[in-house]
Amino acid sequence: MGxxxxxLNIVNPPGAGPIIRSDQGVTGRATAxxxxxxxxxxxxxxxxxxxxxxxxxxxAKRQLMVGLxxxxxxxxxxxxxxxxxxxxxxxxxxxxxxxTDTADGSTNKQTLLFQIDDDTQIASFTTAADNPGIAAxxxxxxxxxxxxxxxxxxxxxxxxxxxxxxLALSNLxxxxxxxxxx
Amino acid sequence: xxxxxxxxxxxxxxxxxxxxxxxxxxxxxYLNGTKVFELCRDGFIYTTSGWKYRYVSVxxxxxxxxxxxxxxxxxxxxxxxITNIYAGTDTTAAANGTNYVTLSVFNSxxxxxxxxxxxxxxxxxxxxxxxxxxLDSTAVKLKAGSTLYASIAATGDGVALSGLTICIAFTxxxxxxxxxxxxxxxxxxxxxxxxxxxxxxxxxxxLIRDHMSIRFxxxxxxxxxxxxxxxxxxxxxxxxxxxxxxxxxxxxxxKKVPIFKPHCTCQIEAIYFGQSGTAAxxxxxxxxxxxxxxxSDETVVENYIHGPYGAAxxxxxxxxxxxxxxxxxxxxLTSSETLELQFATPGTATTVTDLTVVxxxxxxx
Numbered sequence: 287m288g289x290x291x292x293x294l295n296i297v298n299p300p301g302a303g304p305i306i307r308s309d310q311g312v313t314g315r316a317t318a319x320x321x322x323x324x325x326x327x328x329x330x331x332x333x334x335x336x337x338x339x340x341x342x343x344x345x346a347k348r349q350l351m352v353g354l355x356x357x358x359x360x361x362x363x364x365x366x367x368x369x370x371x372x373x374x375x376x377x378x379x380x381x382x383x384x385x386t387d388t389a390d391g392s393t394n395k396q397t398l399l400f401q402i403d404d405d406t407q408i409a410s411f412t413t414a415a416d417n418p419g420i421a422a423x424x425x426x427x428x429x430x431x432x433x434x435x436x437x438x439x440x441x442x443x444x445x446x447x448x449x450x451x452x453l454a455l456s457n458l459x460x461x462x463x464x465x466x467x468x
Numbered sequence: 469x470x471x472x473x474x475x476x477x478x479x480x481x482x483x484x485x486x487x488x489x490x491x492x493x494x495x496x497x498y499l500n501g502t503k504v505f506e507l508c509r510d511g512f513i514y515t516t517s518g519w520k521y522r523y524v525s526v527x528x529x530x531x532x533x534x535x536x537x538x539x540x541x542x543x544x545x546x547x548x549x550i551t552n553i554y555a556g557t558d559t560t561a562a563a564n565g566t567n568y569v570t571l572s573v574f575n576s577x578x579x580x581x582x583x584x585x586x587x588x589x590x591x592x593x594x595x596x597x598x599x600x601x602x603l604d605s606t607a608v609k610l611k612a613g614s615t616l617y618a619s620i621a622a623t624g625d626g627v628a629l630s631g632l633t634i635c636i637a638f639t640x641x642x643x644x645x646x647x648x649x650x651x652x653x654x655x656x657x658x659x660x661x662x663x664x665x666x667x668x669x670x671x672x673x674x675l676i677r678d679h680m681s682i683r684f685x686x687x688x689x690x691x692x693x694x695x696x697x698x699x700x701x702x703x704x705x706x707x708x709x710x711x712x713x714x715x716x717x718x719x720x721x722x723k724k725v726p727i728f729k730p731h732c733t734c735q736i737e738a739i740y741f742g743q744s745g746t747a748a749x750x751x752x753x754x755x756x757x758x759x760x761x762x763x764s765d766e767t768v769v770e771n772y773i774h775g776p777y778g779a780a781x782x783x784x785x786x787x788x789x790x791x792x793x794x795x796x797x798x799x800x801l802t803s804s805e806t807l808e809l810q811f812a813t814p815g816t817a818t819t820v821t822d823l824t825v826v827x828x829x830x831x832x833x
Contacts (some may be wrong), residue, residue, distance in 0.1 A: 291479035292681075293672075294472065297487045301654035304496035304506065305486055306670070308471075311500035314664025320497040320505060322470070322668025323679040323696055330696030331679065332668065337497055337505030338517035342696025344732025344831040351728075352525045352633060353711040365595035367556025369525040369635045373518025383726040385713070403596065423763070423808055425729045438518075441554070441635075443595040457713060457723075463731055466518045 310335055338468065347378060350462045354444070359394065359452030368460060370441040374467040377434045377442075380409055381425040381463075386456035391419020395449035400428065403441045407432050412449060419453045425461065436464065470671035471662045482691065483672045487683035491646040494682050508647030511682050511690030512640075512702035521551065524710040525635040528618060529822065531569070533626040538786030540742035540824045541573070541634060542616040542710055546703035547641040550575075550608040550616065553600040555585060558631030561592040567624035573600060573634070576615040576787060578607040587627050597635070610638070615742070617786035640704045697833060706737060709827040713809060716756060718817040727760070727825055728807035733832040736799035736807070739769050740788040744822035747783035751775035753815030760791065760825070763806045766798040774818045788826055800832070 296305055308320055316335065323331040330342040340346060352368050380400060391413045400408040411428035413419035420426060436442070444460065474483045486494050488509050497505040506514040513519070528539045553573055561569075568588040572581040583600035592598065610616055618634055662669050672679040674694060682690040690700040698705065713725050739760055749755075755775030760768045771791040772780035781789050801807065809825065811817070 291481040292483060292485040293474040293477050293479070294484045294486075296485070296656055298489045299656050301652065301656070302490060302492050303652035303654045304493040305488070305655060306472075306495045306657045306659070307498070307653070307655040308496075308659040308662065308669050309498045309501070310659075310662065310669070311498075315662045315666075315669070318662070318666050319668035320670065321495075322671045323692060324671070324673040325694055325696070326675055327673060330694070331692050331698075333497065333505055335497075335499055335504075336517050337499070337515040337519075339505075339513060339515065339519050341692070341698050343693075343698075343833050344730075344734075345696075345698050347731050348523075348707070349709065349731060350523050350525055351709045351711055352527055353713055354527050354631070354633075355529045355712075355714045364558040364631060366558045366631055367554075367595045367597055367633050367635075369523060369633075370552070370554040370597050370599075370637075371523065372521055372552050372637045375518070381729060383729070385723050385725040423724045423726045423806070425726065425806065441556070441597045445595070457725055459711065459726055461729055466521075468518050 346465050348464055352460045354458045354460060357446060357455040357458045359454045360448050361446040362448055364446060366444040368442040368444055371436050373438050375436040375464040376467050377408060377431055377436060377464045379463040380428045381461040382428065383425045383459045384420050384455050384457060385422055387418035387422045388420045388453050388455060390417040391415060391453050392417060394451045394453050395419060396453040396455060397447045397449055399445040401443050403443060413453050469665055470667045470669060471659050472670045475673045480677055482678040482681040483674060484680040487686060489685050491644060493647055493651060506647060508644050509684045510644050510702050511700035512642055512647055512704055514642060514647055520639045521637050522708060523635060523637050524708055525633060526710050526712055528632040528634060528712060529714060531620055531629040531632055533628040534622050535620050537620050537744050539618045539744045539822055540615055540786050540788045541618055542636055543740045543788035543826050544610060544612060544708060545706055545738050545828045546612050548610050548638045549641055550582060550603060550610060550636060550638045552637040553583060554597040554635045556595060556597040556633055557592040557629050558594055560594045561587050561627050561629055563587055563589050563591040564627060565589060567627055569626050569629060570621045572619045574617055574619055575607040575610055577611060580604050580607050582607040615788045643703055705830055707829055712822050712824045714822065716811060716820040716823050721811040721813055721817060725809040726806060727809055728827050730801050731803055733802045734829045735832055736768060736794050736827060736829050738828040739791045740826040741791050742788040742824050743783060743820050744785055746785045747774045749775050749777060749780035749782050752777055754818050755780060755813060756817040756820055757812040759810040761808050761810050762798040763808060768795050768799045773820050
């Protein structure tokens with residue numbers, strides 16, 4: 287016997303096929319969700335008609351981390367490749383961290399330009415006019431993203447450029463947060 | 469209107485409970501005749517959408533022209549399949565048919581490379597990715613505990629690669645063979661079309677109870693709670709980070725290297741480490757003690773490189789090794805807590821080259 291408190295309670299039914307099977311796409315419901323769970327009328331979990339889950343809590347967001355090593359103060363000649371996504375994604379945040387306090391960043395700074403491979407700017411972050419410019423082992427957001435869309439096959443790039451004499455970054459680590467869009 | 473609609477119903481147990489004792493799936497969803505989603509009895513999600521992909525991006529760093537090196541890239545707690553590999557550099561490396569570099573990616577259990585790139589006829593253009601083509605169908609199957617590594621070999625004088633980064637896309641393998649495959653059509657509920665509507669086919673709207681519980685032989689394998697958070701035991705509930713923190717010298721033993729900042733509360737499940745050099749456990753003083761520590765300085769896991777005798781592992785270049793049992797208390801991190809690498813040595817630590825760490829974790833909220 288099943289649990290009488292559940293609305294739909296199916297326990298060990300005979301057969302070998304999926305307990306619930308839906309065949310969608312041939313009617314006016316072609317683009318409706320397969321599953322839609324709500325909390326007080328607000329969606330918290332869904333599986334769309336393409337089979338893409340959109341769960342609640344921390345499940346929806348993904349992270350990708352790239353450690354770039356030491357960046358010298360004048361790294362203007364370098365243009366870093368960071369990652370490629372095989373399906374469309376939406377960027378939600380980017381953080382940076384270093385393993386050693388930088389030098390005084392009051393005058394000498396480092397600008398980090400994040401862009402997609404079609405040159406669309408994602409974010410441009412300049413180290414703070416502080417001493418140090420970035421403290422060791424602290425994660426600093428690059429701020430609100432100018433663009434968030436990553437199409438299938440797009441890659442993310444990082445172009446550093448010095449302000450004044452630039453600022454060396456020891457063991458620069460990039461943390462990218464995104465959600466899956468398709 | 470939804471076809472199955474559970475709204476503000478009475479009870480404290482999940483609104484939907486499905487418990488099976490054979491290999492049948494719980495739900496299957498087809499779009500225009502093609503299966504695009506399946507929820508397996510072990511809680512594993514099969515989907516043709518981008519949800520299935522995971523990514524790690526490993527910066528190998530600068531590679532000298534005459535390098536003959538191997539770099540660790542990935543190790544997983546469960547079986548995975550490598551689907552795509554890309555590589556890029558921060559400086560252009562011109563094509564040269566005489567002096568070039570060959571970059572290959574290997575599965576430690578397979579002698580054939582997954583794929584190979586060279587600069588013999590195609591350059592690396594700064595910041596632009598190059599895809600590894602035609603991945604070997606056997607080598608892409610990376611079993612739990614195996615290591616994916618990159619091998620770099622020079623022909624002639626070779627060519628230097630600056631800021632080499634390798635990005636890997638992979639999927640978590642289905643642990644239940646039947647899941648995702650064709651199944652019988654004897655369903656308990658079958659929905660065809662569902663009629664014209666923008667509502668979901670299956671809806672649950674509640675204020676106090678979980679939405680769904682999937683069980684196998686009475687044991688819950690996946691729960692979707694009131695807030696839509698999944699709590700599951702299947703391998704696709706595990707996530708991975710890989711980071712190459714570069715060479716660790718004796719002088720670096722005062723450093724705290726940031727390696728993880730979760731976006732939600734997470735439980736660290738395993739941490740693997742390796743390097744591009746070989747390290748025999750043959751020093752009783754000049755070894756490196758590697759700590760993964762919570763930002764409160766409490767140790768999550770620790771291990772040794774280059775010694776001491778009997779305590780460290782003999783490291784093969786490019787391979788990743790389990791650092792040991794995770795301290796569960798300090799391995800549970802909220803979004804405001806972080807992990808760091810810290811180091812110690814009783815003597816003068818022998819340099820560790822391209823120390824690479826893999827973090828495997830689950831999301832708790």
